[in-house]
Amino acid sequence: MYDMKAYYESKSVADAVRLRLEHPEAHIIAGGSDVLVQMREGKRAGVELISIFMLDELRGVTIDEEENIRIGSLTSFSHITRDPIIQKYINVLGEAVDQVGGPQIRNIGTIGGNTCNGVTSADSASTLHAWEAIVELTGRSGIRRLPIKDFYIRAGQVDIRAEEGEIQTAIIIPKASYENCFGHYIKYAMRNAMDIATLGCSVNVRLSPDKKTIERARIAYGVAGPVPMRCPSAEEAAKDKPLTLETAEAFSLAVLKDIHARDSWRASKAFREHIAVEMAKRCLIESIKRAGGAIK
Numbered sequence: 001m002y003d004m005k006a007y008y009e010s011k012s013v014a015d016a017v018r019l020r021l022e023h024p025e026a027h028i029i030a031g032g033s034d035v036l037v038q039m040r041e042g043k044r045a046g047v048e049l050i051s052i053f054m055l056d057e058l059r060g061v062t063i064d065e066e067e068n069i070r071i072g073s074l075t076s077f078s079h080i081t082r083d084p085i086i087q088k089y090i091n092v093l094g095e096a097v098d099q100v101g102g103p104q105i106r107n108i109g110t111i112g113g114n115t116c117n118g119v120t121s122a123d124s125a126s127t128l129h130a131w132e133a134i135v136e137l138t139g140r141s142g143i144r145r146l147p148i149k150d151f152y153i154r155a156g157q158v159d160i161r162a163e164e165g166e167i168q169t170a171i172i173i174p175k176a177s178y179e180n181c182f183g184h185y186i187k188y189a190m191r192n193a194m195d196i197a198t199l200g201c202s203v204n205v206r207l208s209p210d211k212k213t214i215e216r217a218r219i220a221y222g223v224a225g226p227v228p229m230r231c232p233s234a235e236e237a238a239k240d241k242p243l244t245l246e247t248a249e250a251f252s253l254a255v256l257k258d259i260h261a262r263d264s265w266r267a268s269k270a271f272r273e274h275i276a277v278e279m280a281k282r283c284l285i286e287s288i289k290r291a292g293g294a295i296k
Contacts, residue, residue: 073112
């Protein structure tokens with residue numbers, strides 16, 4: 001069923017790095033919800049595989065000494081959705097990954113696999129961009145961390161250095177990115193479930209103490225370009241603005257300055273731009289409600 005040249009089971013992160021250095025052409029496999037499908041399709045026929053699935057040290061959600069949220073790269077979507085830390089601080093991420101595939105996929109698929117495959121339609125990607133996530137990579141030279149916006153290079157390619165034996169070990173949400181912030185994610189697809197996003201939009205806001213002004217807003221899209229992307233023009237349009245419908249409309253229209261929608265068999269460029277504006281507006285309004293504010 002699966003045409004592979006060799007299969008290596010990692011015993012630890014250090015062992016995975018060693019195997020990666022010894023077998024530079026090998027592919028990393030975690031849950032396998034992407035890799036195994038591609039192998040069945042013949043796209044990865046005859047490859048060597050390095051499994052990291054048994055590395056429990058890469059599972060779970062914790063808060064570190066600096067109050068950053070650390071999500072191990074092998075943490076499943078189902079775990080993220082149910083985790084109390086996620087539910088308390090960044091519930092929108094749990095809501096986003098709960099829209100991946102069906103229950104079987106969410107039980108086996110991992111946050112690391114969802115980001116390392118480099119696809120713009122990944123349901124976690126836009127939310128992680130909007131929350132300014134940091135990607136942690138471990139290789140022979142030690143730990144390297146970089147903003148998720150720099151992790152994505154182009155469609156299907158991310159910044160993991162095989163020559164260094166790197167594997168992704170964690171996703172980190174800095175305290176400054178989640179403290180007093182509330183968000184909402186909308187996935188537009190051709191079906192209500194079990195489908196790839198035609199467009200995904202994630203917004204989060206931090207309101208002023210009196211709940212009358214947007215101190216800051218963050219917005220990111222999936223499938224609005226070759227890689228997930230933030231919309232700085234929209235974010236600037238909402239900064240320090242009152243909670244009015246006019247602010248929401250200015251915010252949503254500003255996304256057109258930043259996104260790079262395209263025609264495809266799923267949707268035309270014009271349609272993607274149309275729903276991008278509407279999704280931004282709805283996400284902002286819902287985020288404001290969750291933050292305790294109200295649009296006037």
